[in-house]
Amino acid sequence: MPALVLRTVEFGEADRIVHLLTPTRGRVTAMAKHARRSVRRFPGSLDLFNELRVKLHPRRRGGMPLLDRARLVRPFLALRQDAARYGLACYGIELLSRLAPEEGAGPEMQGVFDFALELLDALERVQPDERMRVLVELRALDALGMRPELRFCVRCGREAEGPKLRFHVADGGVVCPRCAGAEELPLQASLGTLRALEQGLRFPLAELPRLALGGPSLREAHQIVGRFQRYHVGIELRSERFLNQVLQAARGRAAPSGPTRAA
Ligand SMILES: [Zn+2]
Secondary structure, X not given: OEEEEXXXXXXXXXXXXXXXXXXXXXXXXXXXXXXXXXXXXXXXXXXXXXXXXXXXXXXXXXXXXXXXXXXXXXXXXXXHXXXXXXXXXXHHHHHHHHHOOEOOXXXXXXXXXXXXXXXXXHHHHOOOOHHHXXXXXXXXXXXXXXXXXXXXXXXXXXXXXXXXXXXXXXXXXXXXXXXXXXXXXXEEOOHHHHHHHHHHHHOOHHHHHHOOOOHHHHHHHHHHHHHHHHHHHOOOOOOHHHHHHHHHHHHHHHXXXXXXXXX
16 A cells, blocks of 8 residues: 655654555554564665555554555655755645544545645755745645635625635635625735636646746735635644744745845
8 A cells, every 4th residue: 555654653662653644544553563673674664754555454453553564665855855845845744644534535535645745746856935835735725625715706606806805714715895895804815816826726736836926926825825724724733833934044045135035
């Protein structure tokens, strides 16, 4: 069975508990017996983000399955050498793994797994920035079946158009000027931003740097996707602070002359 390593925890003298993401069973937690001694059965394979082929052995009475064997398919080495790439990988994978059902075989799991692999593959090749972070967040939500509505008004269903569109976080999407009326909806959503986000859903991840999204539009996109995520996911992601730090540091390196550079 294909699997991605989400986390490993040392257990006792010689064992390891391994958290895996799989396309057929969602998140799986398995016990790797003697993992810290047996180089033969687990040759360097249980590191974070490794893509594996695994064989699980079910245990009776509801015990944790045993990880029988793990073959390394791809280790994604380049993204471990760069803080921003690693930070975005941690963030995207944490978002997926917190929401993917444990031992839950749903038809969406294959899409979640494919997205995880595409993300790690893209981060081997692309240097991430704030724009990629927003789009990765949106794509992760989409893979989990939680895509915000970006085109049709969530109140009346008509295509939302006009200069002053709003975004309603709790209702999950854009609200047209007629439906918004005099209501105070704090989040602005200009048509250009919404279209760029829609386009981002269709682009291959590794090509996201080609997408036109910057300046005020990027700030707007960041607010829309970020607030939507926090509201609907309802948990604070552990890796978010780290990601913010490394992206900020990367931005500083890219623009040593000062804060005047356009995003
Ligand atoms: Zn409407």
